Amino acid sequence: MEINDVISYSLIIGVVLSILLIVSGVVLLFVHDGAQGLPLKEIASTNSLVNSSTITPYQVVAGVPKLDGLSFIYLGLMVLIATPVVRVALLIGDFIKNKDLLYVILSVVVFINMMIAIFVVPAIILRH
Numbered sequence: 001m002e003i004n005d006v007i008s009y010s011l012i013i014g015v016v017l018s019i020l021l022i023v024s025g026v027v028l029l030f031v032h033d034g035a036q037g038l039p040l041k042e043i044a045s046t047n048s049l050v051n052s053s054t055i056t057p058y059q060v061v062a063g064v065p066k067l068d069g070l071s072f073i074y075l076g077l078m079v080l081i082a083t084p085v086v087r088v089a090l091l092i093g094d095f096i097k098n099k100d101l102l103y104v105i106l107s108v109v110v111f112i113n114m115m116i117a118i119f120v121v122p123a124i125i126l127r128h
Helices: 003-031 040-044 057-063 069-097 101-127
Strands: none
Touching: 003 040, 003 069, 057 069, 069 101
């Protein structure tokens, strides 16, 4: 199988899985009339106490077996964010295999930028 096929399938699987998780989360919100101890009205309110910046990946994973709707939605978003990261990682591997140094360097720079945007920038913003 060609690397382009692997990359295409990884993007398709990532997007479809993300959609399934998010839709499942929305359905669970309605079935359970809320999530994380909050009623659905309060979650949907413009003054909602739900804040994605306060939820850790551990809390998301712990909420999935409890069929917590918000955890499913957050997990879907995490999968969606991880999808292009996986694509860049696959490209780095392919460029290394093909000994294409310029594109290895460019892809590593893109990967580092993505990691900074995902992990470092939010930590800086939360401190202020």
